[in-house]
Structures are given as C-alpha cells and as structure tokens.
Amino acid sequence: xxxxxxxxxxxxxxxxxxxxxxxxxxxxxxxxxxxxxxxxxxxxxxxxxxxxxxxxxxxxxxxxxxxxxxxxxxxxxxxxxxxxxxxxxxxxxxxxxxxxxxxxxxxxxxxxxxxxxxxxxxxxxxxxxxxxxxxxxxxxxxxxxxxxxxxxx
Amino acid sequence: xxxxxxxxxxxxxxxxxxxxxxxxxxxxxxxxxxxxxxxxxxxxxxxxxxxxxxxxxxxxxxxxxxxxxxxxxxxxxxxxxxxxxxxxxxxxxxxxxxxxxxxxxxxxxxxxxxxxxxxxxxxxxxxxxxxxxxxxxxxxxxxxxxxxxxxxxxxxxxxxxxxxxxxxxxxxxxxxxxxxxxxxxxxxxxxxxxxxxxxxxxxxxxxxxxxxxxxxxxxxxxxxxxxxxxxxxxxxxxxxxxxxxxxxxxxxxxxxxxxxxxxxxxxxxxxxxxxxxxxxxxxxxxxxxxxxxxxxxxxxxxxxxxxxxxxxxxxxxxxxxxxxxxxxxx
Numbered sequence: 235x236x237x238x239x240x241x242x243x244x245x246x247x248x249x250x251x252x253x254x255x256x257x258x259x260x261x262x263x264x265x266x267x268x269x270x271x272x273x274x275x276x277x278x279x280x281x282x283x284x285x286x287x288x289x290x291x292x293x294x295x296x297x298x299x300x301x302x303x304x305x306x307x308x309x310x311x312x313x314x315x316x317x318x319x320x321x322x323x324x325x326x327x328x329x330x331x332x333x334x335x336x337x338x339x340x341x342x343x344x345x346x347x348x349x350x351x352x353x354x355x356x357x358x359x360x361x362x363x364x365x366x367x368x369x370x371x372x373x374x375x376x377x378x379x380x381x382x383x384x385x386x387x
Numbered sequence: 388x389x390x391x392x393x394x395x396x397x398x399x400x401x402x403x404x405x406x407x408x409x410x411x412x413x414x415x416x417x418x419x420x421x422x423x424x425x426x427x428x429x430x431x432x433x434x435x436x437x438x439x440x441x442x443x444x445x446x447x448x449x450x451x452x453x454x455x456x457x458x459x460x461x462x463x464x465x466x467x468x469x470x471x472x473x474x475x476x477x478x479x480x481x482x483x484x485x486x487x488x489x490x491x492x493x494x495x496x497x498x499x500x501x502x503x504x505x506x507x508x509x510x511x512x513x514x515x516x517x518x519x520x521x522x523x524x525x526x527x528x529x530x531x532x533x534x535x536x537x538x539x540x541x542x543x544x545x546x547x548x549x550x551x552x553x554x555x556x557x558x559x560x561x562x563x564x565x566x567x568x569x570x571x572x573x574x575x576x577x578x579x580x581x582x583x584x585x586x587x588x589x590x591x592x593x594x595x596x597x598x599x600x601x602x603x604x605x606x607x608x609x610x611x612x613x614x615x616x617x618x619x620x621x622x623x624x625x626x627x628x629x630x631x632x633x634x635x636x637x638x639x640x641x642x643x644x645x646x647x648x649x650x651x652x653x654x655x656x657x658x659x660x661x662x663x664x665x666x667x668x669x670x671x672x673x674x675x676x677x678x679x680x681x682x683x684x685x686x687x688x689x690x691x692x693x694x695x696x697x698x699x700x701x702x703x704x705x706x707x708x709x710x711x712x713x714x715x716x717x
Binding site: 243246247249250251253254255256258259260262 | 431
C-alpha cells in the first residue's frame with residue numbers, strides 16, 4: 235500500500251471535524267447529575283460503633299486532616315469483685331476536607347473497619363473553614379456507603 | 388456630498404468604523420474559538436453567558452479583564468512595556484488600509500498594496516518582541532526572541548507566496564489582484580494551490596497560532612511574552628491576536644479566495660454584497676485556522692525552523708518558477 239506523504243495531517247483534521255459535529259459528551263451538571271461509580275472516592279464516612287479511637291488514621295494521614303478526641307469510660311464487671319474494664323468513648327472525630335487529599339490511607343489503615351468510602355460528592359461550601367466536618371456529618375454519610383462486593387467463591 | 392466633508396472628519400469616521408468592525412469581528416472569533424474548540428473536544432463550551440450558546444462570553448471575559456489590577460513589574464522597562472500591546476494592534480489594523488471590501492470601497496488603493504500589506508503585517512511581531520524584551524522576565528524574553536526567530540523564518544515563504552500571486556495577477560495593487568481573479572472567474576486558490584498552502588502555514592506561524600505558538604507555549608514558557616501582562620494590556624494583546632486572525636483572514640481572502648468578488652454577481656450587486664462576501668470568506672479562513680489549532684500539537688523549535696527553511700521556502704520558489712513559466716508560455 236502506498237503511503238501518501240502528510241496523510242496523517244489530513245487524518246487528524248478528519249477526526250476533529252467528525253468530532254465537531256458529534257453530540258458533546260458534557261453532562262450539564264446542576265440540571266443533569268451523573269451517577270458516580272459505586273466505589274467512587276467521594277467522601278469518607280465514619281461508623282462510630284467500630285471506632286476504638288486508636289488514632290492510627292490520625293497518625294497515618296499525610297496532611298493531618300483528622301482530629302480525634304476521646305475519653306475513657308469505666309465498664310464495671312458483670313461478676314462481683316471482677317476487674318473494672320475501660321473503653322474509649324469518642325468525643326470528637328473531625329475530618330477537614332479542605333486539607334484532605336482523598337488518598338484513602340485512613341480507610342486502608344483502620345483495623346476495625348470504622349472508615350468507608352462513600353460516592354457522595356455534593357458537599358461544597360462557600361468557606362474553607364466550613365469544610366471541617368464533624369462526627370455527626372460523617373455518620374450521616376454512612377447511609378450512602380454501598381454494600382461491599384460479594385466475596386469470591 | 389462626500390466631497391464636502393472635511394478630510395479630518397472623514398478620516399476619523401473611517402478609523403472608527405474600521406476599529407469597531409475589527410473589534411466586533413475579533414470578539415465573534417474569540418467566541419468561535421471557544422465554541423468550535425469545545426465541540427472539537429466533544430464539550431459544549433460557553434453555555435450560560437448571555438442566555439443562548441453563551442454568546443456573551445467574550446464580552447464577559449473582557450469585563451472581567453478590565454477589573455484586574457494593572458501591573459507593571461519593577462524590572463520592566465515601563466514605556467516600552469506599556470506601548471507594546473498598541474504596537475501589536477496597530478500593525479493588524481493598518482492592514483485594512485489597502486484591503487478592498489467592495490468594488491469602490493477601499494480606504495486607499497495603493498499601487499504597492501501587496502508590498503505594504505506584508506510590511507505592516509509583520510509590525511505586530513515587533514510588538515511581541517517589545518513585550519518580551521521589556522517585561523524583565525526570562526520567560527517573556529525567550530518568548531519574544533522566539534517570535535523574532537519565527538518572523539525571520541516565516542516572513543520569507545509568506546513574501547515568496549505573494550510574489551507568485553503578484554506574477555499571476557500582474558499587479559501589486561490589491562484591487563487589481565481581486566479584479567484579475569474576477570476577470571477569469573477563478574480565485575487564485577486554484578492555480579496557486581501550492582502558494583495558498585505555503586501562505587496559510589506561514590500565516591499561522593506569523594500569528595503565533597498552534598501548531599506554531601512557540602512564543603506563547605503556556606506549558607513551557609508560562610505564556611511567553613504575555614507572562615507579565617494583566618488587565619487592560621492583556622486584553623489588548625488578546626484582542627490583537629484575534630484581530631490579527633481577522634486581518635490575516637482578509638489578506639488570504641483577498642489574495643487567494645477572490646476578496647469581495649463572488650461568481651455570478653454583477654458589479655452593482657457586489658457594491659452591496661461585497662463586504663458581506665469578504666466577511667464570510669474571512670470567517671471561512673478563520674474557521675480553518677481554528678480547526679488546525681485544535682487538531683495539531685505544538686511543534687518543536689528545530690522542527691519549526693526546518694519546516695520553514697527546508698520545505699516552505701523551496702516550495703514557494705518552485706511555485707514562483709511554475710507561475711512565471713506558465714505566465715510566459717500561456
């Protein structure tokens with residue numbers, strides 16, 4: 235087959251002119267909403283029941299955007315004379331989404347599956363300081379976390 | 388009646404009309420660039436400004452630019468820095484002195500029209516060079532020097548392509564060139580197809596448009612000579628760039644596409660339809676430029692020089708030889 239010189243230039247022009255008359259792929263966002271992929275990294279949700287305030291996520295976070303405060307509560311033993319046990323009660327679990335870079339290391343590192351990725355993405359604010367979301371908000375997002383995929387047989 | 392109007396008033400009127408027309412067409416072209424470019428990339432482009440199709444986007448951009456702080460860097464050479472955008476715009480506007488927009492509608496039909504055209508159309512590069520030199524910034528300087536190197540390389544094929552047109556038409560006057568095309572009912576794009584391609588490629592380089600936008604090169608030179616410009620002066624550069632497209636489109640339309648002439652129209656009809664026909668041809672050329680811009684990536688500096696010296700200049704010389712031979716033989 236004879237290869238004409240500069241044929242590539244015309245092929246390129248042909249591709250662009252075809253695209254020019256094609257329907258644009260733009261999703262007109264506020265009017266039309268795109269459904270994100272089920273495991274999209276939209277926001278990090280918290281399950282407070284699983285959290286032991288172990289601080290692993292706080293220490294592993296590359297930009298230190300997680301804040302945890304907790305206090306110990308004593309659990310009396312069910313047997314008489316038994317030793318009193320303690321467990322951590324979460325006071326504060328904040329994630330500063332103005333700092334978060336969505337690396338997901340906190341989700342990876344959590345030993346008790348207290349943190350989850352949620353595909354929710356509409357939480358923009360007018361002030362950066364308003365992006366600091368507290369425990370209640372993070373727990374709300376837990377509702378939007380999809381079911382984990384079924385285990386392989 | 389026209390004879391009674393004082394010369395100065397008439398001149399002012401002409402200048403204002405040309406300025407207003409150029410700026411409006413340039414704004415339309417900016418919109419076209421945004422919209423066509425977007426659709427070539429399967430996007431929708433400007434959408435909300437002005438209601439439909441985002442038609443007011445260039446105006447909104449201009450208003451935004453006017454609100455910006457007007458900065459002159461400490462290291463800059465103030466007067467030259469301030470003058471540069473206007474030098475660039477003046478060069479592109481001066482082209483319209485000799486462009487005939489109708490059978491009798493031409494600001495000044497110079498005998499050496501084609502020569503004048505080439506002379507003033509390279510003035511805008513002087514503005515670029517001034518901007519690059521005076522900014523006191525290494526990116527700007529490299530951008531400006533690149534623009535200078537580009538001018539030297541691409542002015543030659545540009546001139547040589549026009550030489551062939553002049554041989555074909557037998558005159559340097561632009562009205563004469565349009566008349567020569569009308570006389571044979573054949574725009575010069577057909578007999579001068581080699582010259583047309585050479586001229587188009589060289590004009591892209593002259594306008595610093597992709598794939599020859601090395602003086603701007605936002606990814607390596609942070610917009611080259613525009614780095615230090617903001618606000619009104621940046622707007623002037625931006626408008627100047629698109630006004631340059633309009634004037635280069637007008638030059639190509641006049642030299643190769645028959646200017647204000649269209650087949651099948653009497654000279655009386657051309658008096659009224661002429662400007663519209665020329666405008667349509669300008670838009671066709673501008674669309675071609677925009678199409679090329681959104682298709683090709685930027686080339687390297689050595690490739691840029693190689694295309695000019697190894698391909699365009701020999702092609703243009705070859706074209707001159709053919710044109711001259713045919714002119715003598717036929």
